[in-house]
Amino acid sequence: MSREEVFERLHEIFWDVFDDEDIRLTDATTSDDIEDWDSLEHINLVVEIENQFGMKFTMGEVHEMKNVGEMVDIIIERATK
Amino acid sequence: MAITSLKFFAFLAVIYLLYCLVPRQKRWFVLLGASLFFYVVCGSLRLFVVTLLQILVAYGAAIRTDKQQREGVSTKINTAGILTCLAVLFQIGALLYYKEMNFFVTNGNILLHLLGKESTLFLWQIVAPLGISYYTLSYIAYILDVYWGVVSPQRNFLKFCLFGIYFPIMISGPITRYQEIEQDLYAGNRADYQGFCFGLQRILWGLFKKLVIADRMAPIVQEIWSGDFYGWCVLIGVLGYAWQLYMDFSGCMDIVLGASELFGIRLPENFNTPLYATSLSEYWRRWHITLGAWVKDYVMYPILKTKGLQTRAKKWKKKFGKKMGKKMTTWIGLFFTWLVVGLWHGGAWTFVFGSGLFFFLMIIGGQILEPIGKWCIEKMHIPTQSFGWKLWQRIRTFVLFSASISFSWSASMKDGFRMWARCFKPTNLSSLLPLASRADWFLLVIGAVIVWLISYGKQKEDVRMYVAKKALPVRWILYLVLLFAVLICGVYGPGYDASSFIYGQF
Numbered sequence: 001m002s003r004e005e006v007f008e009r010l011h012e013i014f015w016d017v018f019d020d021e022d023i024r025l026t027d028a029t030t031s032d033d034i035e036d037w038d039s040l041e042h043i044n045l046v047v048e049i050e051n052q053f054g055m056k057f058t059m060g061e062v063h064e065m066k067n068v069g070e071m072v073d074i075i076i077e078r079a080t081k
Numbered sequence: 082m083a084i085t086s087l088k089f090f091a092f093l094a095v096i097y098l099l100y101c102l103v104p105r106q107k108r109w110f111v112l113l114g115a116s117l118f119f120y121v122v123c124g125s126l127r128l129f130v131v132t133l134l135q136i137l138v139a140y141g142a143a144i145r146t147d148k149q150q151r152e153g154v155s156t157k158i159n160t161a162g163i164l165t166c167l168a169v170l171f172q173i174g175a176l177l178y179y180k181e182m183n184f185f186v187t188n189g190n191i192l193l194h195l196l197g198k199e200s201t202l203f204l205w206q207i208v209a210p211l212g213i214s215y216y217t218l219s220y221i222a223y224i225l226d227v228y229w230g231v232v233s234p235q236r237n238f239l240k241f242c243l244f245g246i247y248f249p250i251m252i253s254g255p256i257t258r259y260q261e262i263e264q265d266l267y268a269g270n271r272a273d274y275q276g277f278c279f280g281l282q283r284i285l286w287g288l289f290k291k292l293v294i295a296d297r298m299a300p301i302v303q304e305i306w307s308g309d310f311y312g313w314c315v316l317i318g319v320l321g322y323a324w325q326l327y328m329d330f331s332g333c334m335d336i337v338l339g340a341s342e343l344f345g346i347r348l349p350e351n352f353n354t355p356l357y358a359t360s361l362s363e364y365w366r367r368w369h370i371t372l373g374a375w376v377k378d379y380v381m382y383p384i385l386k387t388k389g390l391q392t393r394a395k396k397w398k399k400k401f402g403k404k405m406g407k408k409m410t411t412w413i414g415l416f417f418t419w420l421v422v423g424l425w426h427g428g429a430w431t432f433v434f435g436s437g438l439f440f441f442l443m444i445i446g447g448q449i450l451e452p453i454g455k456w457c458i459e460k461m462h463i464p465t466q467s468f469g470w471k472l473w474q475r476i477r478t479f480v481l482f483s484a485s486i487s488f489s490w491s492a493s494m495k496d497g498f499r500m501w502a503r504c505f506k507p508t509n510l511s512s513l514l515p516l517a518s519r520a521d522w523f524l525l526v527i528g529a530v531i532v533w534l535i536s537y538g539k540q541k542e543d544v545r546m547y548v549a550k551k552a553l554p555v556r557w558i559l560y561l562v563l564l565f566a567v568l569i570c571g572v573y574g575p576g577y578d579a580s581s582f583i584y585g586q587f
Contacts, residue, residue, distance in 0.1 A: 019404075038362070039377050040411045043385045047394075059386070060229030063378050 001079045006072050013052055017045050027069030055079070082122050084252055084336050085291055085573075092119070097343055101271055108269035109243055112344065119248035124211030131210045135175055136245040139220040142168030143227040143234035150230070165228040169221050176217045179209035181424060212251035214425060218375050220245070223259045225379055232260045240267055249341045253333050255351045256371040262346055270345035279545050280342035285563050286535075287335025292571030294528040295328035301516045306490070306500065312508035315500060322490055323483035327355065328532070330369070354536040355482075359474035361443040364482050372422065380421050381414040415440050426489060431497060435489035442481050524570055 007025060015021045018036050031037040037045070046062050049071070055078040057065075065071050082088050096115040100108050120129055142164050149161040177185075186202045193200060223244075226232045235241040243266060250257055272280055302325055304310075305318030331352045341348045351370050358364035365373055384390065390413060398406030423436030457463075463470055491497035514522070538544045548556055 039366075039381075040414070043382055043414070044407055044410075047386065047391055058229050059378075059383060060226065060231035062382060062386070063229075064231060 001076060003072060003076065006075050006079075009052060010049070010068065010072065010075075013045070013048050017041065017048055025068050027067065027072070029068040030066065049075070053079070082119065084333065084340075085288060093340055093343070097271075100344060105269035108271075108344075109240065109267045112247065112266075113239060113243045116243060116246045116248040116251070120211055120246050120251065123251070125208075128208065128210040131175065131179070132213070132216070132246060133242075135172060135217065135220055136242055138168050138171050139224050139245070140235070140238060140241045142224050144236065146224075146228050147234045150228075161228060165224055168224045172217050172221050172224070176213060179207055179213050180427075182207055184424075184427075184429060212246075215250060215254040215256055216245060218256045218372075218379075218425075219250075219258065222256075222375060222379060226259065232263075235259070235263070243267075247341075247346075249337045250348065253330065253337070254371060255334065255337070255349050256375050257348060261349050265346040268345065272343050272345050275549065276342060276345065278549075280339045282545060282548075282560065282563075283335050283339030283342065285339075285560070285567065287332040287337075287339060288567045288571065289528075289563055290328045290332030290335065290532070292332075292567055292573060293524065294532070295325050295332060296572035297517075297521055297525055297528075297570075298325040298328065301513075301521075304516050305513070310508065310512065311503045311506035313510050314508050314513055315504040317510075317513065318500075319487045320480065320483045323479065323486055324529070326486065327352075328528075354539050356479060356533070356536055357475060357540060358478050359471060360447055361439065361478055361481055362447050364478050365439075365443065368482075372425070376418050376421050381418050384417050385410065385414045412444060415444060430494055431491050432489045434494060434497075435486050438488060439482065439485035442485060446481070 011023070011025055014023045014025060014034075018034060018041070020034075020036075023034060031042065043062070046057055050056055053075055055075065057074065061074055065074070082092065092115075096111060099115075100111045103111050117129075120132070146161045146164050149164070183204050186204055189202050193202070223232070227234050235244065244257075244259055244262070247257075247262075247266065271277075298321055302318055302321045305314060305321065310318065334351045338348050338350070349371050351372075353367040353370060355364055355367040358367050390410060394406060394410040396406075397409045400406070401409065419437050419440040420433070423433035426432040426436065458465060487500070488494070488497040491500060517525075535544055538547065548559060551559075
């Protein structure tokens with residue numbers, strides 16, 4: 001799965017979770033850039049990504065992901081396994 | 082040895098000197114020795130056995146789990162998972178036994194009474210090991226983090242012991258995660274000149290908050306709560322207690338973080354100017370941060386990620402709509418958060434109820450009433466970015482927070498409700514004045530203004546850096562004013578018990 005494909009699917013997930021189609025993601029996007037991205041929405045987002053990509057984040061990754069770029073790295077890593 | 086006592090500062094000075102004299106790679110030994118000494122003086126050698134056992138379990142389980150996972154033995158049984166579970170259960174068991182046993186006994190007796198049984202369970206005489214409420218959470222975090230691959234285990238047992246009993250955090254936390262202090266703890270760095278000054282300033286600031294404000298406020302609050310005060314006076318007592326608690330706990334944290342800074346070890350912050358929170362959920366993120374983050378990462382997230390809850394969430398989303406379904410799942414997570422926070426604070430229903438009230442108000446205000454609030458703001462054309470509106474939000478948040486923790490301080494649930502009932506009777510505010518001298522009231526007001534100014538400054542930039550940039554005489558005048566304020570205006574003397582930090586009891 002290419003990085004572009006992951007971003008494309010992530011955009012849809014983010015739009016759906018945060019109800020905002022104006023969200024534009026980059027590698028550097030963090031929770032500070034999206035108004036409703038608090039700790040509670042973070043877990044909803046993680047679960048939605050897991051469902052859509054058919055993969056699992058470890059709890060360590062859930063805590064440690066610092067931005068969307070890291071999230072994409074993990075998704076690609078899992079997809080190639 | 083209270084951390085506001087001269088003894089503690091003499092101890093700190095000796096340890097600091099030794100720390101500087103010893104070669105860099107051996108400095109952590111000094112800290113380990115100091116931590117053991119502190120533990121024995123403030124706690125007891127007998128109870129150290131319990132702490133040591135908890136350390137051994139955390140240490141051993143982490144190494145074993147890491148080994149299992151690196152070897153990647155592919156069996157149907159998740160040995161690493163089972164080991165982690167057992168180690169965590171052991172830590173929880175130790176915490177429950179030492180902190181909650183009498184809570185269970187008391188409730189057992191109530192249950193027996195309700196069932197019409199005559200037998201009574203006796204309360205246990207249990208003395209808890211020093212800092213068990215704080216360090217146990219750190220050990221649990223460590224065990225789980227190793228299992229989740231967030232951190233590599235510490236293989237040197239003595240080094241791990243230092244993490245386990247590092248003396249500044251044994252009184253009231255902060256709840257520290259291994260990876261947060263791992264590098265600093267063993268590096269043997271000591272603070273440079275600026276770091277040293279920053280550490281001392283922070284200690285002084287903490288002493289000011291504790292000795293000048295919190296301990297001056299304490300007898301007034303005590304009097305209001307136990308005396309015949311009504312109406313607005315009760316509300317002031319409730320707000321006063323929240324203010325006293327904030328000054329007491331954050332003052333303690335300033336002393337702890339400042340002391341640790343002298344050894345070049347930066348501990349995680351526990352407060353981020355909570356007075357500036359505009360909602361209860363924001364307050365939760367700014368108050369006792371390390372506990373909030375711990376509960377979020379090790380209780381709420383794992384629960385919300387469970388298969389069972391996710392299946393339920395899907396059903397709720399279908400039935401009640403996406404937004405409401407998501408909210409309902411979140412409430413389940415918040416329910417467990419509330420339960421853990423309430424129980425952790427003490428074995429009494431007052432704490433559980435107080436914590437529950439906080440989360441209940443958070444859900445009601447932040448999630449259920451939010452659409453109504455937004456509608457009102459739109460209709461009334463309220464400028465939400467204006468100073469007045471922000472101020473109103475901050476005051477409202479502090480009042481709601483104060484109301485919820487007021488139960489935690491009540492001797493019983495009945496007392497808590499009785500006190501709130503007194504709130505609805507008419508009274509004269511001037512009846513509060515005789516509770517303290519004019520000088521005390523003046524100092525409390527001045528103290529509050531200074532704290533507010535510092536909090537305001539912190540929103541803009543690092544206050545300590547701001548002071549550091551000032552000319553030498555200006556800096557020293559500030560330091561001396563603070564020092565003399567503590568020495569002259571601090572509440573101590575015969576009969577004063579400096580050891581009674583409110584959060585020390587948890």
